[in-house]
Amino acid sequence: MGDLANCPRCNALFMKGAATVCPACVKKEEADFQTVYAFIRKKVNRTATVDDIVRETGVPEKQIRKFVKQKRLHPAHFPNLTYGCEKCGRSIREGRICEGCNQSIQTGLQREERNKEFSERIKETKKDYGRTYYSLDN
Numbered sequence: 001m002g003d004l005a006n007c008p009r010c011n012a013l014f015m016k017g018a019a020t021v022c023p024a025c026v027k028k029e030e031a032d033f034q035t036v037y038a039f040i041r042k043k044v045n046r047t048a049t050v051d052d053i054v055r056e057t058g059v060p061e062k063q064i065r066k067f068v069k070q071k072r073l074h075p076a077h078f079p080n081l082t083y084g085c086e087k088c089g090r091s092i093r094e095g096r097i098c099e100g101c102n103q104s105i106q107t108g109l110q111r112e113e114r115n116k117e118f119s120e121r122i123k124e125t126k127k128d129y130g131r132t133y134y135s136l137d138n
């Protein structure tokens with residue numbers, strides 16, 4: 001059995017199961033998808049951007065990006081369909097964050113590693129001089 005939840009689209013109460021929105025909105029999303037898909041499957045529209053689709057179909061940008069994220073609209077087939085990086089909002093085509101954010105996370109981790117090593121060394125050094133240091137302090 002699902003839990004009772006508010007639909008994020010229309011705020012109606014519904015039983016949350018496999019779907020993340022209420023049954024009425026599932027139908028609406030499906031209709032939106034058909035509209036978008038009918039538009040972009042035309043050869044001339046293959047390279048449309050999300051902005052183009054919003055303008056031409058009236059389907060909200062958020063909804064289109066959701067389809068891309070769900071891979072219902074696959075960037076491999078439609079090269080200009082992108083969505084925002086979860087950290088900086090830059091347009092990306094796969095994953096959750098962009099290349100730049102991914103790299104800065106990696107660098108951040110490496111720096112943390114180095115800092116840890118550094119403070120370990122300091123601790124070691126302090127241990128060596130510990131006795132002198134403390135006797136001077138007293």
Ligand SMILES: [Zn+2]
Binds near residue numbers: 007008011024
């Ligand atoms: Zn709803």
Ligand SMILES: [Zn+2]
Binds near residue numbers: 085086089097102
């Ligand atoms: Zn980013």
